[in-house]
Amino acid sequence: MSDAQQLAEAVSTFRRDFARRQAARVVEADGAFAVLDEEFSGSYEHNQLYVERADDPVALAGLADELLGGLRHRRIAVRDGALAEAAAPALLAAGYTHDVELLMVHRGPLPAGDGAGRVAEVGIAELRPAELEQWRRWLPDSTDAVLEQLVGRRKRRLDGADSVRTLAARDEDGEIGAWADLYVDRASGLAQIEDLATAEPRRGRGLGDAVLAAALHRAAAAPGHRLTFLVADAADWPQHWYARRGFTPIGRTHAFTRS
Known part of the structure; x- marks a missing residue:
């Protein structure tokens, strides 16, 4: 192998x-x-x-x-x-x-900045308004009940790994503009960056980059850290954005869905 x-x-x-x-x-x-x-x-x-x-x-x-x-x-x-x-x-x-x-692993050097001063860990309730508004933009035809589930399910992730944190960057007006989850497993030394998103009205301001940089630095600082990975859609553009920031594909998985 x-x-x-x-x-x-x-x-x-x-x-x-x-x-x-x-x-x-x-x-x-x-x-x-x-x-x-x-x-x-x-x-x-x-x-x-x-x-x-x-x-x-x-x-x-x-x-x-x-x-x-x-x-x-x-x-x-x-x-x-x-x-x-x-x-x-x-x-x-x-x-x-x-x-x-x-499956993309970070191979490049850590970003020059670690997001200090711009990115902080936030709780579920603090993130909720920004996340809910973004889900409304992604799924404009969904019911409020469905959107509430998509936001509310975040609490389940807290049990998924040894360390589960949500990092968020605030825009100039103090409102959350981008966020991502960081999961760390101490035994394997693996860290996953998941659910990286930037609110549509706040794109193009470097907020997503700041969150990604902060997540990479925090992952690398975890005891026994071995590698940091994320998952990208093989048919969508974010894979190229991640590649420019040091992520390399190492494998593929498959999902079959019927709505």
């Missing part, structure tokens, strides 16, 4: 363990498990099927129906590329879409 494959395996294990730790309920299956959360039933993150192996890839849609049957959506996360390729025809025929995620 190459170094990149070993890192991708470690990153995938980190994400799998995070999903288990933050889950309200876990249902085990042969080669797979489902995470479930009735309070946030509309959150794909908190209600999905993780597949490690499958003797019959064609049967994954049926397994998802069995374990996620009470939900209005389906999401199946697959680590192995060969398994995803084998399962794809049947899942696409069943109405699923197929998304590819890039």
Whole structure:
């Protein structure tokens, strides 16, 4: 196994363990498990099927129906590329879409600035107004109930890793303009930057860069730090933004979703 494959395996294990730790309920299956959360039933993150192996890839849609049957959506996360390729025809025929995620590790030097004075750790309640407003922009046709779930689910993440912090940068008027989560696992030495976002009216002001820099510095300062990673959509532009800031793809994972 190459170094990149070993890192991708470690990153995938980190994400799998995070999903288990933050889950309200876990249902085990042969080669797979489902995470479930009735309070946030509309959150794909908190209600999905993780597949490690499958003797019959064609049967994954049926397994998802069995374990996620009470939900209005389906999401199946697959680590192995060969398994995803084998399962794809049947899942696409069943109405699923197929998304590819890039696992990206920070290889470059730390940014010159660490965000001091501009970026600080914030609590869930403090972030809520800015995050809720941004979700309204992303999903203008969603109901208030759905948007409340998407914001409220953040509390579950506090259980996902040894250290879970939300970092935010304030604009000149003192309002939060960008934010991201930082998850740190002491045993593996891995850190994940997740959910990096900049409020649309406040883009182009360096707020996202400030949050990313602060997260990278804080991750590197954690005892036993080994690497910092993030996940990017293989079909979307942020991967290139991250690449310019020192992140390198080391592997891919797959997600099949039916809304």
